[in-house]
Amino acid sequence: MSPFLPILTKPSGAQAADLGFTDIFGKTYDTLRVARKRSLPHVRAFAATVYRLAFMLDHRLMAPSVARLRRPPPSLSRNVRVRPANGRLPPLYIYSPDSVVLSELSCAIPKIGELTLEGFLRYCDILAWNEDSKYYYSKVQTGDAGWLGSTGRINTLLTLTRVVGLATDDVRLGDLLGGFSYGTSAASPSEVIAMTGGLVGLTE
DSSP states (O other), rough: OOOOOOOBBTTTTTTTOOOOOHHHHHHHHHHHHHHHOOOOHHHHHHHHHHHHHHHHTTEEEEEEEOOOOOOGGGHHHHHTOOOOEEEEEEOOEOOEEEEHHHHHHHHHHOEETTEHHHHHHHHHHHHHHHHHHHOOOOOOOISSSSOOOOTTTHHHHHHHHHHHHTTTSSOOOOHHHHHHHOOOOOOOHHHHHHHTTTTSSOOO
């Protein structure tokens, strides 16, 4: 299965550079190491925001909508087979973060790479949907195995959360890199609690 092809466009309409996971992790770390000097509490709140994104705590259910197929530009459509996909979609979960929280966070973290903070979060949400789609197709639609709830979105965004923890000095570099030797490097509950300054906690 080919991944989706999210395309970033600037306000001018020009196409921006694509962001892979290497870009996302690197730009996040570089940006937050600077931002923490201005306001560590804002960076900790950002960590909590990414954690919430992993578990879709800021998504809301939208009514069924009509799907429209948009072909990728020629430069991206080589070896890509596009099948008709117009039709009705079931209700969708749309990322709807609190506008007040986003405004406050943007004061200390206006951009990550070329993207605004909100644009960056929405791009990560798209990539997370892509991960879930790939794993769902490969594990469920092919009949190989049942759906694993921790695979895809959660692991992907908890790994990004762990990168945030590296920027706040609440995650050790060896732990982050060592996790990849097992395939994933998702933040542990204790790391999340530490990097968010207690904004995320454990419940009984």
